[in-house]
Amino acid sequence: xxxxSQSPRYKVAxxxxxxxxxCDPISGHVSLFWYQQALGQGPEFLTYFQNEAQxxxxxxxxDRFFAERPEGSVSTLKIQRTQxxxxxxxxxxxxxxxxxxxxxxxxxxxxxxxxT
Amino acid sequence: xxxxxQDPGPFNVxxxxxxxxxxxxxxxxxxxxxxxRQDCRKEPKLLMSVYSSGNExxxxxxxxxxxxxxxxxxxxxxKLSDSATYLCVVNREDKLSFGAGTTVTVRA
Numbered sequence: 392x393x394x395x396s397q398s399p400r401y402k403v404a405x406x407x408x409x410x411x412x413x414c415d416p417i418s419g420h421v422s423l424f425w426y427q428q429a430l431g432q433g434p435e436f437l438t439y440f441q442n443e444a445q446x447x448x449x450x451x452x453x454d455r456f457f458a459e460r461p462e463g464s465v466s467t468l469k470i471q472r473t474q475x476x477x478x479x480x481x482x483x484x485x486x487x488x489x490x491x492x493x494x495x496x497x498x499x500x501x502x503x504x505x506x507t
Numbered sequence: 508x509x510x511x512x513q514d515p516g517p518f519n520v521x522x523x524x525x526x527x528x529x530x531x532x533x534x535x536x537x538x539x540x541x542x543x544r545q546d547c548r549k550e551p552k553l554l555m556s557v558y559s560s561g562n563e564x565x566x567x568x569x570x571x572x573x574x575x576x577x578x579x580x581x582x583x584x585x586k587l588s589d590s591a592t593y594l595c596v597v598n599r600e601d602k603l604s605f606g607a608g609t610t611v612t613v614r615a
Contacts, residue, residue: 482550
């Protein structure tokens, strides 16, 4: 079946521009996670949704980062006034069960954001 | 200090060799543990969960030492297709923390 999809796969933004990154989780998956992966590092947790509720946003690096999942399926990560340090791969993952971290998370291919 | 620390490698081994590496985690309240595999410019994929009693999945053996707070992965009879970055992952309160990864290259 279809896995997690993300779009766009690549995004180049000028510093100061706003960007929106989309994630389509596996159908029926309750939990959705966003991660940021810098070059040579492991993914870093950003935020977590259970259906449409954002249960944890402690990893969002600043108030320029905002995520939503209004209908409990597709999610969007928005970054306002992008900075060079925002350049990274943004990964989305989904999981079937509520206690998502006790169960496999399926990752999308990521969006590679480059801020120039 | 990062929550999960790994030796970045690279571990460069011939086909058929055994390679082992580990990671340490800082928070004793961590609840569950995993190894993920990430190929170059691809997404991470779950390799295996790690249980206190140790567990095997084919050529892969994972061990957990809660007292010393380290997790290990051993790969027997390495294949070229095992070349990847192996991410040590720790769960605490429904949040996964990833290590930076250990790179393994298997050569013919």
